[in-house]
Amino acid sequence: MNLADTEIVQGVLNSTGYKFTNDISQADVVLVNTCAIREHAEERIYGRLGEFRHQKKQNPNLVVGVLGCMAERLRKQLIEEEKVVDLIVGPDEYRRVPELIENAFVGEKGIAVRLSKTETYDDIIPYREDGISAWISVMRGCDKFCTFCVVPFTRGRERSRPLESIIDEVRLLSERGFKEVNLLGQNVNSYQEGSFDFADLLYAVSKVDKNMRVRFTTSHPQDLSDKLIQTIAENDNICNYIHLPVQSGSNRILQLMNRTYTIEHFLNLVGEVRRILWTRKQIPGVSFSTDIISGFPTETEEDHQMTLEVMKEVRFDGAFMFKYSARENTKAWGMSDDVSEEVKSKRLSEIIDLQQKISYEINQTLIGKTFEILIEDLSKKSTDFYMGRTDTNKIVIVPKGELQIGDYCLVKIDRANSATLFASDGIKIEK
């Protein structure tokens, strides 16, 4: 989400005549886009501001700006406490970044943190380097008010971007040679623009270029409709991968979290998606990832065991796992954060260990099987290898051979660990 937002800010700046550098010593302005979801995310930003302070000593004219959710949350406080900061811009005021930079050049500090009911940046062309995969923000904000979550406060109310403007952007990306789009929203299933819902959007995007993969995130278990599942099933380039945060395996905790579904509903939903996508698609099977929070207020050992049980039952392909972090303004802030740090850590490591074991076991069953992958980049570890992904979002490492970034190819898996599959060669597919 922040990558997509950064590209929007860069789009705004680019059209005002600014150029970008990755070398901070060359920069007149440095902007940091921030997350406020957990305390840890904010702590990292304080570390970065320390670096900028050092840089400002060498270049006193350097303008420093903090953008995004942490800016929205802390507002004036951030400028008062962190003297290095010249401008503060929340997620709905990115159009004002150039104006605030101009003011900062003449020594005026600026704050723009109004939230909007309508801003979707639909007319801004995000600034993107050429590449294979692009993020497109299709809706902004969140109305769910999960009791632990600061997002409804920092990103405001839900609003959807016009379908036509999304399709135009996908078309441009296809012409530029992109091979994959990721449709983004805090809760993409709530997309609604006129009479179009998220399934309609997904369908329209998938028709732009059949050689382009379409992914989306994040889905809320309450809003993943039958129509959406059918749309995934009937369109081969919509990927068989769903990120579906469960958060906890205990109905009592889910209720306290205001997640608005029960574990029984969640399990049924996963079963239904698996049943439909198994029979309907050329590529059978679907993979799931999830988010899990350990140590929500009042969570008992029994609640925690229920989370482990659900993980064993669903067998997610992957998970993002977090310790509960109390956030000001949220409803859970008012509940006492009564699970000790030690217990939170212990539960989290049990959750991580179990997920690693499950991911490893699932990946072992893929050895000997053949998959189509899209080559996305060089491998991080060696320039002799490429990194690609299966439709189900598994990372595959394959020797370069005659392949090129952006190729689709067939690979037979001969080795796997919990995070990565390995193949010894890839055969290019002409599409």
Ligand code: 5AD
């Ligand atoms: N503490 C821990 N994890 C959180 N998340 C959101 N808010 C918090 C919090 N206060 C997690 C949820 C969500 C993911 C994006 O971040 O699991 O799905």
Ligand code: SF4
């Ligand atoms: Fe936060 Fe819940 Fe909205 Fe996700 S659905 S952004 S967890 S409030």
